Amino acid sequence: MKRIAGLFFIAIAAGATTLGAYKLFFEPRATTYLTENDSMPVFHTAGTPAYSAGAGIDEADFTLAAENTVNAVVHVKNVTLSRGSGSLLEFLYGYEERARPQVGTGSGVIISPDGHIVTNNHVISRANQLTVTLNNNRTYDATVIGTDPNTDIALIKIEPERPLPYLAFGDSDNVRIGEWVLAVGNPFNLTSTVTAGIVSAKARDLGRNQSFIQTDAAVNPGNSGGALVNTNGDLIGINTAITSQTGSYIGYSFAVPSNIARKIVEDLLEYGDVQKGVIGIESPRLNTRYAVENGIDEIDGVFVDGVEEGSGAEEAGLERGDIIRRVDDIRVRRMADLTGYISTKRPGDEVRVVLERDGEELAVPVEIRERQTTVVPRMGVKVKNLTDAEKERYGTEVGVKIVGVPETYRRYDLEGKIILAVDDDEIRDIEDARNLFAKISRYGNTSITLLDENGQKERIIFQ
Known part of the structure; x- marks a missing residue:
């Protein structure tokens, strides 16, 4: 009887030793989940195994x-x-x-x-x-x-x-x-x-x-x-x-x-x-002093700094100070998001613009229209196509109107005047203006014909 009892205790000891060794050296470690309670703030951790190669990289073919x-x-x-x-x-x-x-x-x-x-x-x-x-x-x-x-x-x-x-x-x-x-x-x-x-x-x-x-x-x-x-x-x-x-x-x-x-x-x-189209807004570049001083560089979206006359944005009621957040299903965080998406559209298409105004979210349909303004090469002045009313007021069927002048040429009182021709080449619209100004040589003089509201023509020499 004593012998049987001794063998029984030996078997129990051997089993305990084997189980302990397995637990210590061979059994996979269990994942511990840390939870929050009222007494001590702790962090949640996931139990998903992590692989140094990164998930999915081995499956790429x-x-x-x-x-x-x-x-x-x-x-x-x-x-x-x-x-x-x-x-x-x-x-x-x-x-x-x-x-x-x-x-x-x-x-x-x-x-x-x-x-x-x-x-x-x-x-x-x-x-x-x-x-x-x-x-x-x-x-x-x-x-x-x-x-x-x-x-x-x-x-x-x-x-x-x-x-x-x-x-x-x-x-x-x-x-x-x-x-x-x-x-x-x-x-x-x-x-x-x-x-x-x-x-x-x-x-x-x-x-x-x-x-x-x-x-x-x-x-x-x-x-x-x-x-x-x-x-x-x-x-x-x-x-x-x-x-x-x-x-x-x-x-x-x-x-x-x-x-x-x-x-x-x-x-x-x-x-x-x-076929190029725009919605017709202006937004400052984020790295300019104006953007930094006004906090525009920190806006998550496109800040509307101006609305072009006769554009789809003007007709849709967009205002200065609006912040565009989405266009159709595209999230807009910067101007490149907006221009990239609009570049896939044509004049006549319509997009749904989601914007923030005074803390409220609005959604408005905006028609894509042909660009009416451009900055001409070499001089850098901003010009626009003439409306019917402007053609009647100035008494001309051709030309483009100067609506923006860089600091270099402010003293010449150019804003509001009509550019009729570069040398002897007549300008009908902003495409003509862009092409003709791009051909101006760095050497020699170029004659530019202007027209003011009084119907007076003048010529300036661009060097």
């Missing part, structure tokens, strides 16, 4: 998107002819050097099986000859359908013998920060190069009143005009720019959102030019 994209991205070669650059022989004897060809390269994206290709305007600018090489090494001559220097988008066309692989436009409004993307192009003439990264930011303004997608996918010279695609292979942007002191990639690059590029392409195909 770019192979299908890359395979579909490389065959739709082309190599674009631009040949321009450069003449003599004012040598001493040319000055003394009228000797003119023979035109020398200069070759630039970039990328493009096939967007239709019949050979329409979207690229950057700066890739094909001033081309005397354009050639496109496909991923299968076939080469074609290309023609320019249309360009938009404002957005740096151009549409060109080749004539293939058979339908080509192409990319479908994705919805860039639905792109999320942190989303995986691929950049496909031809950097440094290395064809069919694929790099990966994430969307670093949206609605990035580079100082040109534009709206870019920022990514850390490597983009270098030659990538311009290439594709930025998501992991489904949808085209969400056209790679356009890098910001670098060396001219090469240093960690971030920029792409024109696909919704803007698609609208530009559709306009060029349907109308022959770009």
Whole structure:
């Protein structure tokens, strides 16, 4: 009996030892949840395991998107002819050097099986000859359908013998920060190069009143005009720019959102030019002294500092001091959010603007209308198209009215006058004004014809 009792106690001790060892060395540690109570403030902690690689990174697969994209991205070669650059022989004897060809390269994206290709305007600018090489090494001559220097988008066309692989436009409004993307192009003439990264930011303004997608996918010279695609292979942007002191990639690059590029392409195909519209508000840049002194730089939204006469915003009743929070389903935090979305619309379209006024939220429909004002190059004065009433008051059917004058020219009493002509070229609207002032040479004098409210004409010489 004593022997049986001894064996029983030995078995209990052995079991306890085994169980203790298992608890101490082998059993997974239980997650402890800390909770709040009235006596001691503590923090909640999650019981989800953390992985150093980051959730989802091991599941990312770019192979299908890359395979579909490389065959739709082309190599674009631009040949321009450069003449003599004012040598001493040319000055003394009228000797003119023979035109020398200069070759630039970039990328493009096939967007239709019949050979329409979207690229950057700066890739094909001033081309005397354009050639496109496909991923299968076939080469074609290309023609320019249309360009938009404002957005740096151009549409060109080749004539293939058979339908080509192409990319479908994705919805860039639905792109999320942190989303995986691929950049496909031809950097440094290395064809069919694929790099990966994430969307670093949206609605990035580079100082040109534009709206870019920022990514850390490597983009270098030659990538311009290439594709930025998501992991489904949808085209969400056209790679356009890098910001670098060396001219090469240093960690971030920029792409024109696909919704803007698609609208530009559709306009060029349907109308022959770009149909641009605005809602008609003015908002100061956030880094100006005026914005800082008035606290506008800290507003989460777009501060309405002025409403243009005859605009959709004026008709909808927008006022100075309103803060725009949303446009349709797009959250607006800065001016680039607003201009980026409006760039996808045409004159005549209507958007729903949600704004804050005196602490209350209002929603108003605003019609997109053609831009009625612009700042002309070189002089920097702001001009607007004439209304019928202004044409009658000034007694003219042509010209643009000066509505804003930079400090440099304030002493000349220009505001309120009508610009009729630059040299001998008549100005009919703001497009004429922008184009003619852009052609003013840095050298020599330019004659500008003005008209005041009394019907008196005058000429000023711009040097």
